[in-house]
Amino acid sequence: xxxxxxxxxxxxxxxxxxxxxxxxxxxxxxxxxxxxxxxxxxxxxxxxxxxxxxxxxxxxxxxxxxxxxxxxxxxxxxxxxxxxxxxxxxxxxxxxxxxxxxxxxxxxxxxxxxxxxxxxxxxxxxxxxxxxxxxxxxxxxxxxxxxxxxxxxxxxxxxxxxxxxxxxxxxxxxxxxxxxxxxxxxxxxxxxxxxxxxxxxxxxxxxxxxxxxxxxxxxxxxxxxxxxxxxxxxxxxxxxxxxxxxxxxxxxxxxxxxxxxxxxxxxxxxxxxxxxxxxxxxxxxxxxxxxxxxxxxxxxxxxxxxxxxxxxxxxxxxxxxxxxxxxxxxxxxxxxx
Ligand code: AHM
Ligand code: MG
Numbered sequence: 537x538x539x540x541x542x543x544x545x546x547x548x549x550x551x552x553x554x555x556x557x558x559x560x561x562x563x564x565x566x567x568x569x570x571x572x573x574x575x576x577x578x579x580x581x582x583x584x585x586x587x588x589x590x591x592x593x594x595x596x597x598x599x600x601x602x603x604x605x606x607x608x609x610x611x612x613x614x615x616x617x618x619x620x621x622x623x624x625x626x627x628x629x630x631x632x633x634x635x636x637x638x639x640x641x642x643x644x645x646x647x648x649x650x651x652x653x654x655x656x657x658x659x660x661x662x663x664x665x666x667x668x669x670x671x672x673x674x675x676x677x678x679x680x681x682x683x684x685x686x687x688x689x690x691x692x693x694x695x696x697x698x699x700x701x702x703x704x705x706x707x708x709x710x711x712x713x714x715x716x717x718x719x720x721x722x723x724x725x726x727x728x729x730x731x732x733x734x735x736x737x738x739x740x741x742x743x744x745x746x747x748x749x750x751x752x753x754x755x756x757x758x759x760x761x762x763x764x765x766x767x768x769x770x771x772x773x774x775x776x777x778x779x780x781x782x783x784x785x786x787x788x789x790x791x792x793x794x795x796x797x798x799x800x801x802x803x804x805x806x807x808x809x810x811x812x813x814x815x816x817x818x819x820x821x822x823x824x825x826x827x828x829x830x831x832x833x834x835x836x837x838x839x840x841x842x843x844x845x846x847x848x849x850x851x852x853x854x855x856x857x858x859x860x861x862x863x864x865x866x867x868x869x870x871x872x873x
Contacts, residue, residue, distance in 0.1 A: 546572045546711065546722045546731040553717070564674070564699060567624040567649055568713060571672055572722075572731050574614040575703040575711055578656070578670065579724060581610055582705040607662055608632060611655035611670060620644070625651050626677050627685035629849055631818040636849060638684045649698065650677050650689045654818040658786030667706035669788025673822040674699040690849055694821030694842040702788050702822065712738065712792065714826040719795075740832035741798030744859030745778040748790045748801040756806035761837075764869040787814065791823050791857060795830060800858035800866060804837060812836075812854035816846055820855045833863040 544552070550565035612632040619625040620639055626647040629636040631654040639647070653672040661668055675696055677689045701713030709724040711731050721735030747768040754762060772779045782799070784790050791801050805812050814820050824834030824841035834841040834857040844853065856866055 544733040546733075549720065549722070549733050553715075556717075561648075563624040563648055564715075566622055567619070567651065567674060568699070568701075570618040570622040570624070571615070571651075571701070572711060574611075574618040575670060575709070575731075576724065576729060577614045578607075578611045578703075579705055579709045581607060582662075582668065608656045608659050615653055615655050615670070615672075619651055623647060624649050627651075627689065628653065629690045629817065630655060631657075631815060631850075636685070636687060636690045638686070640684050645684060646681050648676060648681060649674050650685055651675075652690065652817050652822075654815070657788050657819065658784075661784075661786050666784060667704055667786055667789040669705060669786065669792075670703040671788060671819055671822050672701055673697050673817075673825065687849070690817070691846040693845045694816075694824055697821065697825045697842075700822035700825040702792070702826070704788050704792050706789060710734070710792070712795075712826065714829040716829065719826055719830045735796075738795060738830050740795050740827055740830040740859055742831065742860050744794060744798035744800055744862040746780055746782050746794055746797060746799030747862070748781070748783045748794060748799060749804070750783055750785070751781075753804075753806050756808060757804050759871045760869055761802070761804045763871050764866050767865070767869060787819060787823075791827070794858050795827060795832070798859045798862075800856065800862040802857075802866075803855045805854045809852070811852040814852060814855050816841070816844060816851045816853040817849060820853050820857075823855075823857055827857050831860060832858055833860055834858075835863070835867070 547569050550568050554560045554562055554565060612630055616628060619628050623643055624647050626644050627636055627638040627650050629652045651672060651674050655670055656668055657671055658668040675692050676698055677685055679685055679689055699713055699715045703711045710721050712721040719738040721738060722731035723734040725732050794801050803812055803814050820841050827834050836854045837856055
């Protein structure tokens with residue numbers, strides 16, 4: 537017999553969380569609702585990408601010198617729009633913009649949060665129907681309310697995040713967000729157009745089974761990384777079974793899978809990209825926050841991601857992230873033994 541239980545929508549859940557904080561203003565709930573709304577709009581476009589003549593290059597280069605796809609622009613506009621017109625966000629920074637954007641109006645100057653986001657991560661995969669995602673992080677502004685936000689609001693270390701999350705536009709669409717109180721996932725029910733609580737209090741398994749890395753870069757990695765990869769491969773040869781390697785090339789999907797199933801995701805420095813590929817503020821910090829709240833770890837190979845003080849908005853960092861025990865094995869990996 538089917539058991540009916542109350543299904544919480546994203547809005548209901550965030551409002552319910554407010555009850556734990558009698559002095560909360562509800563601004564974070566508003567902001568998450570705005571992000572959920574933009575995600576639903578992006579989801580519609582992602583789902584009909586093959587039909588809507590929206591595939592292909594928009595013919596522009598973004599600030600990273602990469603070609604922008606049309607859906608990147610659409611997603612960027614959606615997230616910018618909802619945050620600009622909401623009441624909770626004083627300014628944004630996006631992987632697609634050169635600079636941060638301060639919302640200079642009477643309501644936004646009083647808002648207490650700023651938001652950074654990568655509107656469509658893994659967009660190189662759009663043309664081939666591979667899952668892509670949005671990544672976001674939320675900080676308290678450091679400048680006083682009433683003023684216009686400045687660069688200092690956007691280059692805070694990741695440890696100061698108030699919330700962070702991501703959306704995977706995949707076989708189903710899921711929004712996962714973390715606050716210090718926990719990590720929860722909401723799957724989009726297309727029949728009612730609502731994100732519904734589906735993954736409560738997500739914990740990253742302590743012992744992972746999966747290692748995720750772009751093997752094509754193997755000879756560009758430092759020796760320690762190559763040694764660790766060999767250790768993982770030796771484990772697969774010795775133990776077989778559940779251990780394996782998986783790499784989608786879409787970070788949101790790769791880290792989401794490892795968060796649920798256990799594993800380590802690595803985007804190390806390479807000889808041609810000594811700072812790695814991923815952006816500290818838009819990709820590494822939000823995932824580091826989420827995975828740490830879920831019980832895992834995240835480093836740049838040597839130090840904790842969340843402790844890095846950014847020097848600029850678009851700075852890159854190597855990333856090693858995932859299950860605690862695998863991360864400890866990586867930390868203990870030496871080439872001189
Ligand atoms: P993007 O922000 O330009 O989409 O790049 C980030 C993506 C990640 O999602 C993914 O993990 C990585 O780039 C894949 O890079 P590579 O093809 O070098 O392995
Ligand atoms: Mg990205």
